[in-house]
Amino acid sequence: MRKLLLTITMAMASAFAADAKIPVPQDSKIRLNEGWMFVRTDLGNIWEAVRPVKKDNPEEYPFWHSVTLPHCFNAEDCVDPDVNYYQGPGWYKTQLSIENPYTDGRVMLEFEGAGQKTEVYVYTTKVGEHVGGYDSWNVDITDAVADFLGSEDAKRFGGKVPLSIRCDNTRDNEMIPSDISDFNIYGGIYRYLNLVYLPKVSVASLKIDTSLSGKLTAGRVCAEGTFYNLADVRNADVTVYIKDAKGSVVAESHLKNITPLGTTTLIDTELKNPELWDVDKPQLYTCEVVVNTDGQESTATQKFGFRHFEFVEKGPFKLNGRRLLLRGTHRHEDHAGVAAAMTQDQIEKEMGMMKEMGVNFIRLGHYQQSEIVLDMCDSLGILVWEEIPWCRGGVGGEKYRNQAKRMLTNMVKQHYNHPAVIIWGLGNENDWPNDFPTFEQSEIRSFMSELNDLAHSLDPERKTAIRRCEFCSDIVDVYSPTLWAGWYKGDYHDYVKYSQEAFDKVKHFLHVEWGGDSHPGRFTEGVTPTKNDWSETYLAALIDWHLKEQEEMPWLTGTAYWPFKDFSTPVRPDNPVPYVNQKGVVERDFTKKEAYYIFQSYWTKKPMVHIFGHSEPVRWGEKGTEKEVLVFSNCPKVELFVNGISQGVRNRDSRNYPAAGLRWNVVLNEGDNEITAKAFTADKSIVEDSLKWNYMTRKWGEESKLAFTTQSSDDGTVTISVKVTDADGTQCMDSKRFVRFEIAGDGELIKNMGTAGASSRVQAANGAVSIKVKPNGGHSVVAVKSEGLPTEFINL
Template structure:
């Protein structure tokens, strides 16, 4: 069954004239500029390319200028007043082609586009793809030649009209399910590349670096698959492998080969292999040059030698030592752009994870950009990557074919990455409702099929799923749902829940844990609870989990859900509407307090952080001692309040909270200066300080909105609102919903999915804010809250 489906997938790929593997990068151009976009359908392809009539200054309907990557749902995914758009959208541009290879090939490489895509050269459909997350390519060579020979070419003055239709309409016979806790985005939301190839090239390299458990015996096998649509019969191939320092390890030349199908390029032993590790991610380089008919092109791939093992009912080992997997999750999602993150934003995000101390990531819940996988290789972050079979049961044959195809593409395209250790086959597949028929037996059968397919394509890596108990025996590694302290029980139950789950399977890995926190919301309760959605509670929940994980010798590791807040259609009533707020950073990279808790347990670089940077005001009675927590990985910390030492404390991760770096202090009514001085193991001294106002006045019910503004720079103004009682005392526990509206020349910076970037947001400690982009003239911002008088402020 499996081999039959692999053959079918390969056959359909060839039939479609597209490559599902990576293409060489020597002559690759990102197509980012000079695009126009229409967020609706058109009558036919002629409507996209027809000439504009004399006297008709604009096309109808109206297209807007955009750059790629671009997402249909850059803002409406978190708009509090609409359902996010799910439907067709069109992109078009005109290509200027300069192929350096005479009679060479011209390809379009899609790094990802959602969710169904059709590609046209002029009026000719040249390719289609179903699935929003795997990369794919379309050869447009023949269509370009045909267009240039047509009568229509003169009108475009040597340029090639390219039109692309993307569609993220709801479709139960596609994965992922629309029941998923994330938006199924539409658009060309990853990079689109124009690629020039000679007559013969490599369509993919398959690199097998094998490292024995002793870390001394290593072998290397390399195979390549040719792309040869012109049916050239003779080519020369040069293979060169370099170590992390650029020194040639082995090279080989194969002359006069027939460049058809797959060819074994190398099968050698490697002396003294340099090991890839999370702390020292040393990468080898493979360069394969194909030459034919006087043309050549080089394919380059990175790879690494490493050995890993999941001990049965025990820990995880990397390169012969126990490694506690300290992980998180990533969604392809960011403020203001939706899924269309730039490479610079991806780099910033992954570096922030490494700064936090992450050595493992689950890419949920779909294949992600090659850029992310490269960064994981380079930074030393182990990977669980999965296909988007997520919730809703299992559909018909088209549904299953897409899942098989996407699993095949994911493994084929990301096989060479040493960071990858797990292929995920599904998520929460016990979630019914997409279809009237829901049978566990069908899901088990299909899960078994995917498991076999995965091991056929890759015999070395493990398979895994999360939360589908009746399939837990099928895969190699299983993660149950636990969520101690959030969806279930108390966080102090965490170890017992985990041990019970571990004992039911061979290999246990705990992914998804944590809780929601509304950035800037804090409480003064001695025992905060989850009902507040406060940073105070979530910081202690995380603190407890991390403390316990350090003392669970059988634990493979965990992955906190997620690293960054992200948009979701199923959470409209959250404090920031349509945002899953469990991240340790906001959707715009703003760090929450919990980021520093992770650092204090996981980070290598010395750090110190006083809890409460986002809490401008604390409250309580006069002479009431208040808890001050300091999160640090240094051995000793001294705390000062208003210049007076509160004593030194030694860090002990067995203590809770804050590994014992906890003080009960007296604060003065009004302004207080709090400073922490930490001493690292190497005697380095670090400092952190905050200023906090202490409020002793009691408040009553919210009666008024106090609105103010402050200039941030020449472009932006911050509008702030505070809820106060009838005496004007700030109501520091208020969670009332605030609405912002604007009339005039300026613009609200809204639909960002952040606490200061939403036109509708719950107050955090009785306050809310939003940025306003200045206009050329005057703007008036209205601030509203139910049962309170609307307030106005003018922005010049």
């Protein structure tokens, strides 16, 4: 199915989504979010989804339950420490009110993404199917709806149309991505599903090409349109407007009495001094296409931009003629409590947090992502590497290869107009065997070449890239090796050496994926931190070193830290938060780790200051021992105060490691201490940060028991905080033992969120864990367990 590039304002979409009976214009989408029933199992046949239910026995089919879309049927089990996540079929059903305002118009369903294999039924008629969980696709249900509404069976549904959808994420080696990938292969309608009304003739797709010349002072825009015209209408009037970022029309075209079949050049014009799309000022133009046929009018709009980029051979990256260091990260489609089913608000918050951290580049790993993400990258000024999910496992047969080529084609065509996109990724870790009995490098090379040729035929301008498949590095335009200095390989102090060695092997080098895992709230004191700590202390040291080195590598195109946010994975059950890849700089619920602020101190211009250790409420050591205080800031000077006493002013120098010279050795009082940092900007204004530390000098002995406290919150929840202590009740600050929470009674644990504070089994961070409980107005008993220690029972 061809992708419909129909852009609408979200305010309009929300208004019409509230009442599906309201006739909507062609350029609007009705989000089908409400009124769904779901069952996580298979059905015997489609009749089970639509057969009559006795009115006097509404519990006849109690296994169906209400859900809203987007919905992922692995929302919690993907991080449940006690089960393998579900991989199998699930069914959704609802009833649609169809009122197409266009005579002889079309009724479409637009899936923005559903995993992983999807079948669509109108009543008992199968109207469409799709394989692939990450590209968007459409189903025309016009004829099936008409047939059903004209049947005797329609009376039972009172004029509504039964819609049933089967999603299936069953393991399948002949489908990409591989199930040995380091992320969950989710199931469900986990992106928005839209109902779209179309007139007899509409725009099916817009392809917009832009170019710059004359030292980027002259621009050319050419827009081609493909029409959706099943009625074979032979006459239409088309008007095209090109609007600048302020909405002013800067060019237009009028096509009278054209035949709206196939692909047509709608406008081809030049613009003087076009406003350039840039990471700091992402200027977006709009192409608006108005189609008139037999008194019916439809409008399609598409954002685009003018920009020029270059990967200098054996050199840096340039955007619009100047060197730009790509400061990047990665995104998985994953969030606490919903898994892949992130709402638009959640996506926009996440992308905004990235930009606030200073990101100007992102790799969307390891699959095509929501149009919302690409729109946000366009509007925020974040350059994009987007890739298909050919990830690990080798290469399969004809069905496997066809899916990969189809998804590559869809990705390029669907996201072609986004100025943010500069790279089409063809694969990830394709040197990883396991899915098939044989693993032939020659087969992988051959297929990689085929994909590379396909990508360039679809889009001659953008670059192709892969990460970690050394024997294919010569095929693509841009290559990223696996380095991971200080985590999977060697010492982070050797980062530049490793990078230079990799840079020398290829024409265009880009370093994506670096970093390390950290367990929130875990810090080290009095010893040199190591990667085995999984501490925020070690990760801060690693990130700080990388960032200060990257500033002094003039040949470097850029890097992308892996990843922005912790995400779930089936291959890491023994992590401190089970089944979570904890390399993010924020937790799975957007809670910032300390690392977030280190990036800000190097990458942002808005004045900021952050004392390292906000999530370390207790520090420890000998009485009178000096403790290092690190401050991260992008301001030129910082003054530190301990308990109101100045510890002096430090000048920021990014070459002065660690913390760019913003560090102090201070003596903390036993007990409570208040720390304040005042950062002075170039114009003498001040930004501040403060925190409190409890300094503990008492030494602990052997882990002996679990001590707990409870605290009620205004939202009605109760937080249970647990400490691992010795026999005298002293907190064992080096404890990393696992603690489990169980509950009986009326309440429920807030768990399976994939975060340190919302998991029923979690490893201690400096001897402490916590969880929240919803009492639900009743009585409950919470058991706190840890192997080898007495179980504690908490009455709520």
